[in-house]
Amino acid sequence: MGASQHDALQVAHILLQADLRGIKTHGLMRLKEYYRLVKLGKIQPRATVQLMHETPSTALLDAGKGFGMVAGKRAMDIAIAKAETAGTGWVAVRNSNHFGIAGAYALMAVPHDMIGITMTNANPLVAPTYSMKPLLGTNPMAFAVPAGEQPPFVADFATAPVARGKLDVLHLLGKSSPVGLLQDEHGNPTVEANILMRNGSIRTLGGHVETGGHKGFCLSAVVDVFSAVLSGANFGPTVIPTLGYLTGDNKSEKDKGIGHFFGAMRVDAFQKKEEFMKQMEHWINEFRKAQPVAGQERIVIPGDPEREHEEKHLKKETIPLMEEVVQEVLAIKEELGVKAAF
């Protein structure tokens, strides 16, 4: 699509990591959408990432409307380097695009004995508490924590109760959404899985105020502020949608892309590394051995399901892809005249 080999490999690496970890909605399935956005000029494959400002523990990057993965990798590299010298490193990115799974960047910190943190804002699909319209993205956060002899703790989650991809799948299967997740264009509750395409919204994590939905709003808002206001990207309702069915009238807004926020904290910038690792192992052991409710086998440690997918696929030396996705990728290969065997 015009990207340098270096940048193309970075995009491929993050997409394949999603498929490897069993997060199909963020894997090679996305290539078709990225290609559409490249053709529309929304993603600039030849963009260069620019360092705009820095302090001993921070930096601001402008992604130049390139692939989010290229800026994301660069940002996390800088955060890790700053953490080496300053104890922690924090990098905000503006003018960017979708960067794939948030967890991939957070995980980069772990081999350095650091905690990794990633956030991003996104297309407005989530209605804040009491709002009729969607003003926030599903705004994921990821935290990866090294744990000594244990595999790392990796929490990688949208701050909305359900992902858009999951709703698409429910709709394709002719199923309804669980109660309490969605509202229609008037703000009334609905279980219609394709309501986002008709001006509906996802509700915040926690649902109604009585069940803590305003806390979910706070959390999504914080991700928006850290990702987009610290960096100078388009925030919440001012994000220029990349989804065809979002018709937000943002023509008056400058397009500064979406924003991300990355962090790395050396665990020994706080207590001794050995003490931290021992205690994090203890944490994981305590939760792993806790008694599950009837009908459940275990308490799931964040990161375990994705790691189990990864181990299974690596053992078989294969990543299963859906036939439709393979066909989409082959069609793009054909159209671009890519010669490499595949």
Add this chain to the structure above:
Amino acid sequence: MGASQHDALQVAHILLQADLRGIKTHGLMRLKEYYRLVKLGKIQPRATVQLMHETPSTALLDAGKGFGMVAGKRAMDIAIAKAETAGTGWVAVRNSNHFGIAGAYALMAVPHDMIGITMTNANPLVAPTYSMKPLLGTNPMAFAVPAGEQPPFVADFATAPVARGKLDVLHLLGKSSPVGLLQDEHGNPTVEANILMRNGSIRTLGGHVETGGHKGFCLSAVVDVFSAVLSGANFGPTVIPTLGYLTGDNKSEKDKGIGHFFGAMRVDAFQKKEEFMKQMEHWINEFRKAQPVAGQERIVIPGDPEREHEEKHLKKETIPLMEEVVQEVLAIKEELGVKAAF
């Protein structure tokens, strides 16, 4: 109770700030409980806070089992000072106690044109997804963001769907809890508001897995790791309960108190201060003017309700207290032989 005047004033300041901001559950109402814990030796009023380790952007404090407010203020002062020179500052605290409202510390960063961040772990009352027993606290987070001409954005929220204090009030009024928040000692759903006193648990934010409860678990777990594992405090199920009705068998655990985590980020460590303030004003304006659903007057900007309480009370130069709380405080004054007029 034996604290120095300096430390006593700090505790009083944070408790009164809660009452001033309308958060009665964290105000002077807590004094009775603190006094009980002082008499039990669980809170050491004469403790000194010790700096254990530091890097350019981080520090670790040991609170010596003192009042959480004393360590909290010291930690936030250090975080702000580190942010002045390194761009950001991050301080973990161990061996501490309850510190009042998380938002009070986050707000300390705002006059310095910094974003303030606060977290703490707490008594185990929350059952992770699929867990029969409570293993995590209600683990609040607070974020305070300066916003130029607008009052600051202040999100201060427990990562559990409901606060223990709220359940106590429902029980006193003979009311049930909303559906989906609680489970009994076998992990079965219940609406009995006093179930925590009978080995029940609060569920995570989001409730069931279908409505995103595993995301709430991730969030509470991250607060626990940042507050207690980074610092070396007692984490999740190993917290020695301060509540009489929690009978967790933690006798094998060393008591390293609870842990907190504080952060300060200079907004101009990322983009220019003026640009940030303008954009944060824009953020607040966009959300304030958004259309509410039928029956609601407005979208609530995080921090607005507490600020409105504060303005109302400051105007009247009075903070209303419940008669029971006044009587409790007077009884403690009597018992301690405090002579000051009151």
